[in-house]
Amino acid sequence: MSIIYLLIPIAGLFVILAVAIFFWAVRSNQFEDLERQGMNVLLDDDDAKLKSPEKNQPSSRNDKH
Structure with a gap:
């Protein structure tokens, strides 16, 4: 019963x-x-x-020189 004195203020x-x-x-x-x-x-x-085709094309990863 004493726990109720803690639970009510919380x-x-x-x-x-x-x-x-x-x-x-x-x-x-x-x-x-x-x-x-x-x-x-x-x-x-x-x-x-559909309006932005550059997102749909694969990126070329062989561009490193």
């Missing part, structure tokens, strides 16, 4: 810490653009790979 500290981190995230605009990260998953970057 739980209170966790709650205070979680609330402080939440308010820091709100103040630093972490929740401004919630749609962009979700759309990044849906939009594919295959077009960017």
Whole structure:
């Protein structure tokens, strides 16, 4: 039963810490653009790979003189 006297203050500290981190995230605009990260998953970057052919060509490693 004496462990509860230790666990309740530790739980209170966790709650205070979680609330402080939440308010820091709100103040630093972490929740401004919630749609962009979700759309990044849906939009594919295959077009960017097709437009840059230099990435698709193998590099020549025999250029050392």
